[in-house]
Structure formats: structure tokens, C-alpha cells
Amino acid sequence: MLRFLSGKVVSVSDGLVVLDVAGFGFELFCTGRAAAMCREGDPAMLVTHLQFAETGPSLFGFADERERGLFLKLTTVKGVGGKMAMNILKAASADRVINWIVSSDIESLVKIPGIGRKTAERLCFEMHRHLAGEHADLTLEGVLSGGRSMDLAMEGLRSLGFSQGDVAAVFRKLKNEGAAEDESTAEQLIRMALKELKRN
Numbered sequence: 672m673l674r675f676l677s678g679k680v681v682s683v684s685d686g687l688v689v690l691d692v693a694g695f696g697f698e699l700f701c702t703g704r705a706a707a708m709c710r711e712g713d714p715a716m717l718v719t720h721l722q723f724a725e726t727g728p729s730l731f732g733f734a735d736e737r738e739r740g741l742f743l744k745l746t747t748v749k750g751v752g753g754k755m756a757m758n759i760l761k762a763a764s765a766d767r768v769i770n771w772i773v774s775s776d777i778e779s780l781v782k783i784p785g786i787g788r789k790t791a792e793r794l795c796f797e798m799h800r801h802l803a804g805e806h807a808d809l810t811l812e813g814v815l816s817g818g819r820s821m822d823l824a825m826e827g828l829r830s831l832g833f834s835q836g837d838v839a840a841v842f843r844k845l846k847n848e849g850a851a852e853d854e855s856t857a858e859q860l861i862r863m864a865l866k867e868l869k870r871n
Contacts, residue, residue: 674718675717675719678691678697683711686700686701688705688709700730700753701761702732702734702742702761703764704734704738704764717732718732719733720739720743720753722753729754742760745759745760748797751793755785758786762784771795772795772799772802773802775795780794824842827857827861838864841864842860844867845860845867
């Protein structure tokens with residue numbers, strides 16, 4: 672039902688887009704990317720999801736099917752409704768949100784308005800396994816700007832059977848604590864990471 676809408680953009684305000692579709696004005700709560708695609712007076716096509724709640728129906732707009740899919744997965748987490756899921760996707764791109772969840776980056780998630788620590792922890796716990804397998808190539812995005820030593824250390828840990836999400840989380844922790852320095856060798860980095868992984 673209402674998988675997408677195509678029409679003329681009437682207005683764009685703080686992620687709220689009004690789309691004129693054959694004389695009908697549809698109000699859509701949009702992700703950051705979807706809202707950025709819309710300019711007043713220009714045509715636009717948005718992927719949509721119509722959700723019914725106790726407060727009434729809400730229409731959500733997305734840049735593509737991938738964003739819509741992530742939105743639907745977010746709403747399966749206890750305590751995360753459509754408005755909160757959209758708030759998450761307004762604050763960051765789908766790739767970044769996936770990266771935060773898979774690498775258990777609680778600190779980045781709690782910076783999103785309306786997301787408390789318990790909700791962030793629940794998101795990581797309930798969605799980690801599903802997203803880690805489906806989006807393994809994204810788990811290290813933005814974790815470090817390390818050089819060859821870091822790449823070798825990460826590759827070595829993954830070859831030992833550690834998940835990419837766990838490896839990303841450990842190196843993020845080491846970086847934040849100042850333990851993972853640019854001059855560290857791959858062997859030193861692996862040794863430090865193994866100590867952390869054994870504690871978990």
C-alpha cells in the first residue's frame with residue numbers, strides 16, 4: 672500500500688515534505704537523504720511506508736528501498752516506533768546507522784535526540800546479528816583511518832574467527848582510549864585487541 676509517491680514538491684521543512692500528487696497534498700515524514708532530494712516546485716519520487724498507530728496514520732518517505740527496509744527493521748525493536756525510527760534516519764545515513772549498530776557504538780547512538788542509553792543498547796543487541804551478516808562490508812566504515820598495520824591487524828583477527836562487528840568495536844575502543852597509535856605494529860595491535868576480546 673502506497674509503496675511510492677511521485678509528484679510536485681510543495682514544501683520542505685525540517686524533514687517534513689508536502690508532495691502534490693494529482694491535486695492531493697501528501698505530508699511525509701522523511702529521512703535526511705529523502706528530504707535533501709526534494710526542492711520546492713520540483714518533481715520528486717519518494718519510496719513510502721504508511722503506518723497506523725493509536726495516534727492515527729503516518730506516512731514516511733525514503734530516498735530508496737534500502738532506507739525503507741532499515742526503517743522497518745528498526746521498528747521491530749521494542750520501544751522503537753515509526754517516529755523514533757525516522758528520527759534515527761533523519762540524524763544519520765542508513766550506512767552510518769548500520770555501522771553504529773553492528774560495531775555497538777552506543778555513544779554515537781545516544782547523541783540522536785530521543786535515543787537513551789537503554790534504547791541504544793537494545794538496538795545494538797536485537798539488530799546486531801541480523802545486520803552483521805547482511806552488511807558486513809560496512810562494519811569498519813569510519814572506525815579508524817589507520818594505515819597498513821591496522822588493516823593487517825583487522826584481517827588477522829577476522830582470520831582467527833572473530834566477527835567483523837566485534838573487531839570494529841574493539842579497535843574503536845582502543846582508539847578512543849589512545850591505545851591504538853599510528854606507529855603501532857600489526858602484531859602489537861593484535862595483542863592489544865585479543866586482550867580486550869578475551870574480556871568480553
